[in-house]
Amino acid sequence: MxxxxxxxxxxxxxxxxxxxxxxxxxxxxxxxxxxxxxxxxxxxxxxxxxxxxxxxxxxxxxxxxxxxxxxxxxxxxxxxxxxxxxxxxxxxxxxxxxxxxxxxxxxxxxxxxxxxxxxxxxxxxxxxxxxxxxxxxxxxxxxxxxxxxxxxxxxxxxxxxxxxxxxxxxxxxxxxxxxxxxxxxxxxxxxxxxxxxxxxxxxxxxxxxxxxxxxxxxxxxxQDPVVKSAYFKHNLDVLEPKQGVIDLKNKSHLKFKIKGLKHMQSLLYVYGKEGMIRTPEVSGKKEYRDYYFKKPKEDTTLHIYVDNELALEYIVKVE
CATH class of the missing domain: 3.10.620 (C8orf32 fold)
Structure with missing residues (x-):
């Protein structure tokens, strides 16, 4: 009882x-x-x-x-x-x-x-x-x-x-x-x-x-990056970089470590002043992967898309 x-x-x-x-x-x-x-x-x-x-x-x-x-x-x-x-x-x-x-x-x-x-x-x-x-x-x-x-x-x-x-x-x-x-x-x-x-x-x-x-x-x-609805929708976690302003003065490329992306999901990026859609190089484990972005020619904004939905925005400085 x-x-x-x-x-x-x-x-x-x-x-x-x-x-x-x-x-x-x-x-x-x-x-x-x-x-x-x-x-x-x-x-x-x-x-x-x-x-x-x-x-x-x-x-x-x-x-x-x-x-x-x-x-x-x-x-x-x-x-x-x-x-x-x-x-x-x-x-x-x-x-x-x-x-x-x-x-x-x-x-x-x-x-x-x-x-x-x-x-x-x-x-x-x-x-x-x-x-x-x-x-x-x-x-x-x-x-x-x-x-x-x-x-x-x-x-x-x-x-x-x-x-x-x-x-x-x-x-x-x-x-x-x-x-x-x-x-x-x-x-x-x-x-x-x-x-x-x-x-x-x-x-x-x-x-x-x-x-x-x-x-x-x-x-x-x-100082944080701009996060959009797609970031939460896909339950993403950016392990690096954490700051919204990325300094590439002494680097040859931009590296992201992202957790939560599934194998079949697409990740694309666009630099604001270039307007060209790019696909990063990918390496790493299933749980999280490393994404390598080409270095832009000048200071610009970076827009990251997951399955064609805007998920993140950063400022990239190269000068």
Missing amino acids: KKFSLLLFLIPLITFPQDFTKVDNVTRAAYKKVTTIDALAERINNDFETDIEKVRSVFTWLTFNVSYRLHYSKTLEAPEFFVYLNDEDLEKVLIAKEEKKITDAFYNRQAVCEGYSLLFKRICDLLKIENEMVFGYTKASGDYVGVIPKGKNHVWNAVKVNNKWMMIDATYGAGYISKNIWIKKFNDTFFDAKKKVLNGTHYPGDPKWRRFLGQKELREFC
Whole structure:
């Protein structure tokens, strides 16, 4: 009897990853003609029972309907100067500007990260789901490696569901930029993103969220290479080089030691200024292999692809 009781007690502790296929399909098919933010929140609230399903629906709607507007810089917009009579007047001006960003994202179906995050927050507020915007820093490309930011350049969301905080980045979930072109591609890696993923891609400005992620120091984060979704998708581990800036001044080639690549997977690389797709020479054991890249002629960025998906970016210095 005691053994049977113990088994019953343990069963509720067993959990399985949730399948959001139904939520995604309903959201994409049924909400195309929703005309107001309030109406969208009402539909989500009526169609789904649990908070996690509702939050997923918000994420899916944003990533499916809102495209990234190719107007960005290394920092968020600089503070503006306003003429106002008192603090109450200033608050009204700021609220109006925020409201415009939210409505622009919804009605124009275009936004930068702030628009995605503000609209995400508005819908969650209407659904009465606790949430916060997280301001911080990300490395969008290899050009950012080794650059210590002077200001925040990205914002995403934290949502509390079942008494647990999760981080969600609808901007990253909607697609990515390649050669100054927006590529729309749904990526749910950044829905309830794992801390391991965010530690390689996002740096919160608030110490509270850095502690939540167990994030390293900013300087160390900035010196790391840029890691993309394919890096985590294929469960890769670069044993060397660890730094994002590679100095080849006194070397004849570039050597990588990578763990996790399967035998049939392809690895290709491109130097930014050359544009030629190359295949490295390979040696080593099955568990991990050594990859030898040809030395570029000048300082450049290095883009590494696994199965034709961008996985890593570095800065290479030869002069």
